[in-house]
Amino acid sequence: MVKKDTSVRMSLQTLRVLEAFLENPSEQLAGAQVHQRTRIASGTLYPILLRLESAGWFVSRWESIDPSSAGRPRRRLYRLTSTGLRRASEVFASFNRGVLV
Amino acid sequence: MSQRKERSRRTDLDGVTHWLIHQAAQRAPESLSSRLEEEWLADLESRSAALSRLRFAVGCCWATMVIVNDCPRSKVPAASAAVSTGGVLTLTDRGFGYFSLRSATLFLIAGLHFALFYGMIATLSHTRRSTTPPDLQNIVVKPVPAVTSPSQGTVLKDWIINVPKPDTETPSLPPIQSDVRAEYNETPVVRDLPVSPPETPIHIVSHVAGRPGAGFPETGDFYPSPAIRAGEEGLSTVSVCVDVRGRLTSAPTTEKSSGSARLDDAALRLARAASGHYRAATDDGQPVNSCYPFGVRFQLKK
Numbered sequence: 001m002v003k004k005d006t007s008v009r010m011s012l013q014t015l016r017v018l019e020a021f022l023e024n025p026s027e028q029l030a031g032a033q034v035h036q037r038t039r040i041a042s043g044t045l046y047p048i049l050l051r052l053e054s055a056g057w058f059v060s061r062w063e064s065i066d067p068s069s070a071g072r073p074r075r076r077l078y079r080l081t082s083t084g085l086r087r088a089s090e091v092f093a094s095f096n097r098g099v100l101v
Numbered sequence: 102m103s104q105r106k107e108r109s110r111r112t113d114l115d116g117v118t119h120w121l122i123h124q125a126a127q128r129a130p131e132s133l134s135s136r137l138e139e140e141w142l143a144d145l146e147s148r149s150a151a152l153s154r155l156r157f158a159v160g161c162c163w164a165t166m167v168i169v170n171d172c173p174r175s176k177v178p179a180a181s182a183a184v185s186t187g188g189v190l191t192l193t194d195r196g197f198g199y200f201s202l203r204s205a206t207l208f209l210i211a212g213l214h215f216a217l218f219y220g221m222i223a224t225l226s227h228t229r230r231s232t233t234p235p236d237l238q239n240i241v242v243k244p245v246p247a248v249t250s251p252s253q254g255t256v257l258k259d260w261i262i263n264v265p266k267p268d269t270e271t272p273s274l275p276p277i278q279s280d281v282r283a284e285y286n287e288t289p290v291v292r293d294l295p296v297s298p299p300e301t302p303i304h305i306v307s308h309v310a311g312r313p314g315a316g317f318p319e320t321g322d323f324y325p326s327p328a329i330r331a332g333e334e335g336l337s338t339v340s341v342c343v344d345v346r347g348r349l350t351s352a353p354t355t356e357k358s359s360g361s362a363r364l365d366d367a368a369l370r371l372a373r374a375a376s377g378h379y380r381a382a383t384d385d386g387q388p389v390n391s392c393y394p395f396g397v398r399f400q401l402k403k
Contacts, residue, residue: 030143032146036147042141042163043159045160046161051171075143075144076140
C-alpha cells in the first residue's frame with residue numbers, strides 16, 4: 001500500500017486522538033474505544049481518523065472475528081504506522097520544548 | 102424499572118438511529134460509504150443509552166459532511182476488499198467544481214442577505230419619506246424674502262378639566278363625569294407675509310395649527326382617582342404628531358410635566374385615546390401632517 005506522509009492540521013482534538021494511540025503505540029483501537037478514551041464526539045472523531053489515515057499516520061483493518069459467534073459486528077481497527085509514530089512523537093516533543101520567554 | 106424504560110426508549114429510537122447512520126453513510130463518498138456504515142454500526146453497539154446512540158448517529162451525519170469536504174484533498178483506503186488489492190482510492194468521485202453544493206449554498210445565502218438588505222433599505226426610505234411632518238419643512242415663498250409675522254409660533258392650548266374637590270371627611274369620590282368641563286381656545290396661527298415689493302407676485306401662506314377636534318374623548322375619565330384624592334392639580338403639556346386624518350403617527354410624549362407623574366400619565370393616555378379625533382393642521386387650507394403640543398389641565402372644582 002502506498003503511504004503518503006503528508007502534513008496534518010493539528011487541532012486539540014487531533015492531539016488527543018494521537019495521545020490515545022501513543023499510550024500503547026502497537027495497540028489497535030476502534031473508533032468507539034478512541035471515543036471512550038478521548039470523549040471526542042463522533043462528528044469530530046471519524047473525520048480525524050480518516051484524515052490521519054489518508055496522511056499515512058494510521059492504517060486500519062477490519063477486526064478478524066466471526067460476528068455470529070461474537071454476538072456483535074466486526075469493528076474497524078486503527079493502528080499507528082511507523083511514520084505516524086515518528087511524526088506524532090515529533091509533534092509532542094515540540095510541545096515539550098516549552099516556550100522561550 | 103429504569104432499565105425497562107431505557108430498553109423501550111432504545112427500541113423506539115433504534116429505527117431512527119440506524120436510519121440516520123444509513124443516510125449519513127449514503128451521503129459519504131461512494132468508496133467509503135459501505136465501510137463507514139459498517140464501522141459506525143459496529144461502534145454504535147458499544148453504546149447502551151438510547152440518547153447516547155442517537156447523539157452518535159447525529160454525529161455521524163456531521164462527520165459525513167466534514168469527510169465530504171475533506172474528500173478532494175484526501176486519499177483514504179476504502180473498504181477492506183479495496184485495501185486488500187493494495188489500492189489507495191482517491192476520493193474524487195463527487196464533483197467539486199465552482200458550482201458545488203457548497204458554492205451554491207454560499208451564493209444562495211449571499212443572495213438572501215442582499216435581498217433582505219435591499220428590502221430593509223427600501224422600506225426604511227419609504228417610511229422616512231411618509232412620516233416626515235410637512236410642517237417641519239421649510240415654507241418657501243418666492244420671490245418674497247422670508248418675513249414672519251409676530252404671531253408665528255406654537256400656540257399652547259389648554260384643556261381645563263374641572264372636577265369638584267373631594268371632601269376630606271368623606272372618602273367617596275365626587276362624581277367626575279357630570280362636572281367635567283372642557284375648554285379649548287381655538288386660536289389658529291395665521292402667517293401672513295406682508296407685501297414688500299408691489300411689483301412682485303405675492304403668495305400668502307396661511308398655516309392653521311392642528312388641535313383636538315370633534316369626538317374627542319371624555320376628558321374626565323382620565324383624571325386619576327388617586328390624584329383626585331390627593332388633590333393634585335396641574336397642567337401637563339403633551340406633544341402629538343398627527344396625520345391628515347387626525348390619527349397619531351407616533352406615540353405622544355410629555356413636553357412639559359405637570360409636576361405629577363400620575364397626571365402626566367393620564368394626559369398621555371388621553372392623547373393616545375384621542376387618536377383619530379384630532380383636527381389636522383392646514384397649509385393654505387390643505388390638511389397636512391403636523392406635530393404640535395397641547396396642554397391638558399387637571400383642575401379640581403372648588
